[in-house]
Amino acid sequence: MGWIGETVDSIKSIKIRQLLTQAVTLGMIVTSALIIWKALMCVTGTESPVVVVLSGSMEPGFQRGDILFLRMTKEPIRTGEIVVFNIDGRDIPIVHRAIEVHERKTTGEVDVLTKGDNNDVDDIGLYADGQMWLHRHHIMGRAVGFLPYVGWVTIIMTEKPIIKYILIGALGLLVITSKD
Amino acid sequence: MHSFGYRANALLTFSVTALAFICAIASFSDKFSNQNPSAEIQILNINRLKKQSYGNDEVSLTLDISADLQSLFTWNTKQVFAFVAAEYETSKNSLNQVSLWDVIIPDKEHAKFRIQTSNKYRFIDQGHNLRGREFNLTLHWHVMPKTGKMLADKIIMPGYSLPDAYK
Numbered sequence: 001m002g003w004i005g006e007t008v009d010s011i012k013s014i015k016i017r018q019l020l021t022q023a024v025t026l027g028m029i030v031t032s033a034l035i036i037w038k039a040l041m042c043v044t045g046t047e048s049p050v051v052v053v054l055s056g057s058m059e060p061g062f063q064r065g066d067i068l069f070l071r072m073t074k075e076p077i078r079t080g081e082i083v084v085f086n087i088d089g090r091d092i093p094i095v096h097r098a099i100e101v102h103e104r105k106t107t108g109e110v111d112v113l114t115k116g117d118n119n120d121v122d123d124i125g126l127y128a129d130g131q132m133w134l135h136r137h138h139i140m141g142r143a144v145g146f147l148p149y150v151g152w153v154t155i156i157m158t159e160k161p162i163i164k165y166i167l168i169g170a171l172g173l174l175v176i177t178s179k180d
Numbered sequence: 181m182h183s184f185g186y187r188a189n190a191l192l193t194f195s196v197t198a199l200a201f202i203c204a205i206a207s208f209s210d211k212f213s214n215q216n217p218s219a220e221i222q223i224l225n226i227n228r229l230k231k232q233s234y235g236n237d238e239v240s241l242t243l244d245i246s247a248d249l250q251s252l253f254t255w256n257t258k259q260v261f262a263f264v265a266a267e268y269e270t271s272k273n274s275l276n277q278v279s280l281w282d283v284i285i286p287d288k289e290h291a292k293f294r295i296q297t298s299n300k301y302r303f304i305d306q307g308h309n310l311r312g313r314e315f316n317l318t319l320h321w322h323v324m325p326k327t328g329k330m331l332a333d334k335i336i337m338p339g340y341s342l343p344d345a346y347k
Contacts, residue, residue, distance in 0.1 A: 060284065061284070080265070080279075082322075101276070102273045117284060146325070146328070
């Protein structure tokens with residue numbers, strides 16, 4: 001009777017150990033992804049070091065679905081720079097080019113006006129009511145590099161959330177059913 | 181070790197890594213190109229220098245812009261965005277940059293051009309500091325690659341000035 005109990009116990013312990021190992025491995029993967037993301041945030045100086053281009057307002061330079069690499073340095077904002085900014089009250093960042101800059105002598109603060117390359121008019125219509133200029137605190141970063149097409153994955157996942165659930169479900173299934 | 185899943189996974193990882201590597205090399209190859217663009221801008225006419233109803237000065241002018249930006253194009257270039265900005269200093273602002281005109285150059289053939297145009301965007305000051313104001317006209321360009329790092333530079337042409345009185 002004793003060795004039956006022992007075998008049952010050893011079988012149970014193998015399963016639990018395997019499960020725990022898998023859970024820890026998964027946790028490690030997620031955590032290292034997070035670490036890389038936070039490190040990128042530190043290195044580039046901005047809260048979102050990578051953004052996906054969502055609209056066609058910067059065509060033909062940036063198409064919908066491209067991703068942009070951002071940096072934010074202490075250097076002053078100048079015309080021609082492609083800046084990514086948030087408008088108060090909207091959560092989607094906008095990627096446009098600065099076409100007008102006025103820098104105050106006394107404080108060094110800047111008033112910035114932006115416009116999408118493919119738009120006919122500047123962005124005054126996009127700013128909040130009564131806002132005529134962007135200021136430094138609106139601007140999250142400058143675009144310094146770009147990769148085409150890679151951002152479509154994010155767009156598809158945002159616009160058709162069912163695909164997101166299918167992907168996560170499939171991944172979960174893979175993790176559970178993999179033998180090692 | 182030989183299941184379909186493993187093979188698909190290995191293939192995908194390898195191809196993504198190889199693609200990323202190729203993109204990085206493409207971007208790096210831009211460093212070796214020799215670039216010497218040139219430009220010249222003349223002001224043909226100051227059409228109007230007026231004070232708007234709520235106080236800011238506005239200028240309307242006609243420019244003659246000629247430029248040769250052909251050397252900026254490499255095989256990794258998607259387009260060059262060029263624009264002309266007026267830069268000046270006022271008592272309140274250490275720097276004002278106002279973009280007057282811009283163009284998207286899609287390929288090398290269009291990169292050498294001469295154009296006479298009035299300013300595409302309105303030249304409005306923050307205040308009324310434009311009478312007799314001296315300013316630079318700067319031709320900026322922004323090289324947008326097919327993949328990788330973007331490059332921006334400019335040519336500053338100083339010595340332009342606005343009339344002393346409203347007209």
